[in-house]
Amino acid sequence: MTKLQKLLEIEGYTNVTELLAACITDSVSPAICCNPDCNYTAEMEPDQDRGFCEECRTNSMKSALVLAGVI
Ligand SMILES: [Zn+2]
Numbered sequence: 001m002t003k004l005q006k007l008l009e010i011e012g013y014t015n016v017t018e019l020l021a022a023c024i025t026d027s028v029s030p031a032i033c034c035n036p037d038c039n040y041t042a043e044m045e046p047d048q049d050r051g052f053c054e055e056c057r058t059n060s061m062k063s064a065l066v067l068a069g070v071i
Pocket residue numbers: 033034035038039040053054055056057060
């Protein structure tokens with residue numbers, strides 16, 4: 001399972017299109033930590049690709065839009 005798929009599951013979306021539509025209307029995007037053992041999620045800017053993970057204390061958060069390759 002990719003981080004994007006994991007994020008969809010955690011956020012309760014059934015597919016990427018649904019998530020992207022929500023991001024566009026909200027101007028925030030769910031983001032997930034990309035470290036292998038961490039699935040911390042938070043809402044971040046849609047273009048965030050190195051957000052701070054509260055769990056890992058590293059800049060490893062990527063937004064759904066970045067993971068989906070939209071930005
Ligand atoms: Zn993390």
